[in-house]
Amino acid sequence: MKKLINEPSAVVDEMLDGMVSAHPDELRRLADTNVLVRNDAPVSDKVAVVSGGGSGHEPTHAGYLGPGMLDGAAAGEVFTSPTADEISEMIQACDSGKGVLNVVKNYEGDVMNFETAGELAEMESDVEVAEVVVNDDVAVEDSLYTSGRRGVCGTILVHKVAGAMADRGEELDEVKRVAEKVIDNVATMGTALTSCVTPEKGEPTFDLAEDEIELGIGIHGEPGVERVEMMSADEITERLTEKVFDDLSPSSGAEVLTIVNGMGGTPLSELYVVNRKLQSMMEERDFMTWDAWVGDYMTSLDMQGCSVTVLVLDDELKELLAHPAATPALTVQ
Amino acid sequence: MKKLINEPSAVVDEMLDGMVSAHPDELRRLADTNVLVRNDAPVSDKVAVVSGGGSGHEPTHAGYLGPGMLDGAAAGEVFTSPTADEISEMIQACDSGKGVLNVVKNYEGDVMNFETAGELAEMESDVEVAEVVVNDDVAVEDSLYTSGRRGVCGTILVHKVAGAMADRGEELDEVKRVAEKVIDNVATMGTALTSCVTPEKGEPTFDLAEDEIELGIGIHGEPGVERVEMMSADEITERLTEKVFDDLSPSSGAEVLTIVNGMGGTPLSELYVVNRKLQSMMEERDFMTWDAWVGDYMTSLDMQGCSVTVLVLDDELKELLAHPAATPALTVQ
Amino acid sequence: MGTTEQEAVRAAVERVADRMADEKEYLTDLDSAIGDADHGANMNRGFRAVHEKVSEMDDAPPDELVKTVGITLVSEVGGAAGPLYGGSFMTASAELGDGITAESSVAFAEVFLEKVKDRGDAPVGAKTMVDAITPAVHTYKKSIEEDDLKPVEALTKAVDACERGVNFTTPIRATKGRASYLGWRSVGHQDPGATSTLFIVKSIRETAVE
Amino acid sequence: MGTTEQEAVRAAVERVADRMADEKEYLTDLDSAIGDADHGANMNRGFRAVHEKVSEMDDAPPDELVKTVGITLVSEVGGAAGPLYGGSFMTASAELGDGITAESSVAFAEVFLEKVKDRGDAPVGAKTMVDAITPAVHTYKKSIEEDDLKPVEALTKAVDACERGVNFTTPIRATKGRASYLGWRSVGHQDPGATSTLFIVKSIRETAVE
Ligand SMILES: Nc1ncnc2c1ncn2[C@@H]1O[C@H](COP(=O)(O)OP(=O)(O)O)[C@@H](O)[C@H]1O
Ligand SMILES: Nc1ncnc2c1ncn2[C@@H]1O[C@H](COP(=O)(O)OP(=O)(O)O)[C@@H](O)[C@H]1O
Ligand SMILES: [Mg+2]
Numbered sequence A, B: 001m002k003k004l005i006n007e008p009s010a011v012v013d014e015m016l017d018g019m020v021s022a023h024p025d026e027l028r029r030l031a032d033t034n035v036l037v038r039n040d041a042p043v044s045d046k047v048a049v050v051s052g053g054g055s056g057h058e059p060t061h062a063g064y065l066g067p068g069m070l071d072g073a074a075a076g077e078v079f080t081s082p083t084a085d086e087i088s089e090m091i092q093a094c095d096s097g098k099g100v101l102n103v104v105k106n107y108e109g110d111v112m113n114f115e116t117a118g119e120l121a122e123m124e125s126d127v128e129v130a131e132v133v134v135n136d137d138v139a140v141e142d143s144l145y146t147s148g149r150r151g152v153c154g155t156i157l158v159h160k161v162a163g164a165m166a167d168r169g170e171e172l173d174e175v176k177r178v179a180e181k182v183i184d185n186v187a188t189m190g191t192a193l194t195s196c197v198t199p200e201k202g203e204p205t206f207d208l209a210e211d212e213i214e215l216g217i218g219i220h221g222e223p224g225v226e227r228v229e230m231m232s233a234d235e236i237t238e239r240l241t242e243k244v245f246d247d248l249s250p251s252s253g254a255e256v257l258t259i260v261n262g263m264g265g266t267p268l269s270e271l272y273v274v275n276r277k278l279q280s281m282m283e284e285r286d287f288m289t290w291d292a293w294v295g296d297y298m299t300s301l302d303m304q305g306c307s308v309t310v311l312v313l314d315d316e317l318k319e320l321l322a323h324p325a326a327t328p329a330l331t332v333q
Numbered sequence C, D: 001m002g003t004t005e006q007e008a009v010r011a012a013v014e015r016v017a018d019r020m021a022d023e024k025e026y027l028t029d030l031d032s033a034i035g036d037a038d039h040g041a042n043m044n045r046g047f048r049a050v051h052e053k054v055s056e057m058d059d060a061p062p063d064e065l066v067k068t069v070g071i072t073l074v075s076e077v078g079g080a081a082g083p084l085y086g087g088s089f090m091t092a093s094a095e096l097g098d099g100i101t102a103e104s105s106v107a108f109a110e111v112f113l114e115k116v117k118d119r120g121d122a123p124v125g126a127k128t129m130v131d132a133i134t135p136a137v138h139t140y141k142k143s144i145e146e147d148d149l150k151p152v153e154a155l156t157k158a159v160d161a162c163e164r165g166v167n168f169t170t171p172i173r174a175t176k177g178r179a180s181y182l183g184w185r186s187v188g189h190q191d192p193g194a195t196s197t198l199f200i201v202k203s204i205r206e207t208a209v210e
């Protein structure tokens, strides 16, 4: 394993410092924590929208800090959720008195730590905390026999929409309502061509032969739900998108936002090849692409692969998606 | 090799289609060519700034099409410069009567094809064509015994500055003047931790052992100027940045823009680790970072590694860098 | 330096910390197969911090020490294991307020198990640490209360029980934790969290034997 | 279907195209070592297109055919090789206006060489195709003009000369083209462009022999 790092155990710390030094006017780090917040937090008279989770998904989470999106982002170790005490500090640092919405990706570690953090924060101050749990990954069956669907790339859209609603000055329950609307209407499915290599382990998390890929992966280097033979980009796109459509079953003529998300190690050129097929599938089925995002939004370190996300829109969501945002990783004008 | 592609020979064509379908309102493709232009080209009463080169450097070049940056981008095959006839079509499609500036990266293939194209264009219409050649790569000695320094990541800054000047309505010679000012004040040095894999060859261009890296690479998967033992991120950053400083020798207190550019396969987290060290070197030497960019701007497919770019600023350059730009890969508000 | 009970807690902590350092890669390998390859790093980071904290607490009573173990794990481990282990040590520590006796250790064990199940909402058979903690706690309680064994002997039985719990996780399908995402592909792999539980129980027994 | 001269040009083109297809990987491997691993793909793409274009041109005189070879290479190959080979075929084709004779072929060869040197600004010894073209052209000219050899014999000598030029590129340092970026590390590697020149000259000779 070769990585542009110093000590593996220092990666998160040094990355956060490097991020702040790239955006000194926009971001700051809470002392002695792995929490970054908007420099102007708490923003007065505004509901705060915060998130967090393991590191290794950059630009998620701190890349989405800024006007129109997140107020705070708590970073855990690589692929490990942040600890409850730091999440609690973040909540308190971002609260302007109007309450805080935690955007949590469904996975037990994050959920448990955010819950504990909410309790801590409410004990220590009188902040009002609400929470939404994103579970857009359609690879995993949502049944009694699993811990539910994972939260993956669709989370970015929750940040965007909830952040816009908060930016408009709306109340906590309204911000939560639109976040849940996104959660109800978004679905994602991903594939890995290669495993990622974590700094600590220094080796691939799983082995994939030259002619194999994993379908239905999460974002933590876990293997997916199925190992299949390597296919063409068009075939892969079909497999991913069909599953997403099955879940959402948008009606003909529906307006949607699509994301082709890179897992970190895949060149942008390949993501555009996938987008080409995705958009031709949209046309065939008579869905209207209102906006198409292509890039690295929610990654797994250096993994090669991608995910396809579809969000079914209504007028309110379109308005909120078009609301200005100015963050290191996403700008909407 | 596993890639999200269909036929290796179709990658460029399909990528361009996928790009247009992601930005249908902003970009269009000139029929039967690999040229993308701003949808509203030719923009009346404005000097056009165009560029191009081999593919495999995404988001370069077409990612920088849009108000405040490029009017046209000609894509060659992967790592192969575009052909003169297509460059010539681009020039003619973008000219509003105020002339066209070709931004060429120094490398004989590009230079020869752009020269031929300029001649063709001037033969076929009365477009006025000017050209600047970017050669920011300080890895290669500029001497009688080489074909000169390569044009690499600093090219983005030429696009930005020349594009802003054109957007202001200035004349061709003025647009060219500021482009040359950037070229005179920018330097870059890069490193590869791994080789890239081209779709056609399907294997690494060069072999690197687990404990070796290449210093002084270009952006075409060529080996660098030196193979050294793997080092820490801080050491690598020092090696790259020292060389850049040596070349520019900015005076103490100088204001600069820095770029930590990913080569395509390196996670953003690692680039931030590099930026941390870079910014602490800037402080030590008493240079003022006016802006720090971190991300994938000029890539080599899936190569892991990075480059460090420094541009020494004056008031005019700062103004032009701050001028609004709205392109798929870079937004300045 | 302090009572035997304080010493015992500190010794156990040191033993666990050493064990986690030794088994870091093994735990991470187990987590690679059905999780995200960090359980070894998580547990090692957590108990290294616990060891440091606890070494500095010269005069604290055993329940304070154990509470600190919990608080430190919560704020150092993260992930699923952090709140599960940490929260349970924190809550269960209250049972040791009057010292470590046969009875109080049983109470501690019971509350610990309860708290894990509460937080994680995992039943037995979900292929988690619950499958290792449950037999260990049940056997310990029964050995003390019904069989009148001494704590050391009961711990020996508990280790054996815990080991069976760990082995039991291998052939079953995960329905909780990251491994559940794998569905049937999780069958055939040993659960990392159950395994780290075994290392903890073993370390406690070894300390008690001394 | 056309004159012998037209046939000869078409046959040569087909032979070159076949050769480039066969040697695609070899050329790319050479370019991997000191360039960017695309020379095989470039030449193959270019001559496949040339072959198609030329096959469709039923009645064109030889100079038109050769000009088309050049234009097609310019618009299909890109890179350094595109304008160098393409531009030179285009310009030199004018020398064949009165048909392909011993004299006109010498003139063609001379203009071809001149044009490559002009465009690329590379002297002999810069480790480029110039090192292969120069000996081939010099030897061809001398064989015809001084030694009064027949074109086929002169071509055989030219192939031999060209081969020496190719071999000469290996032990020298590149000062032009991508390989120059490698500095001394380019020593010991054969130049891909010189090698593709040899394939072209060989194919022309083989066509002439038939
Ligand atoms: N809901 C749960 N209830 C009980 N134990 C759980 C639960 N979820 C996960 N675990 C345990 O946690 C272990 C994984 O811990 P760790 O790898 O540190 O955290 P993460 O899964 O967040 O990466 C699993 O092997 C399992 O034993
Ligand atoms: N300035 C030059 N003059 C003559 N030949 C050159 C020059 N630059 C490059 N070449 C030739 O072109 C060959 C490379 O061609 P190719 O790989 O197709 O283009 P690129 O270098 O653009 O990838 C080199 O091996 C060399 O023979
Ligand atoms: Mg984890």
Ligand SMILES: [Mg+2]
Binding pocket: B054, B078, B079, B080, B081, D036, D038, D079, D080
């Ligand atoms: Mg090339």
Ligand SMILES: [Mg+2]
Binding pocket: C031, C035, C036, C037, C038, C039, C079
């Ligand atoms: Mg884990």
Ligand SMILES: [Mg+2]
Binding pocket: D031, D035, D036, D037, D038, D039, D079
């Ligand atoms: Mg080449």
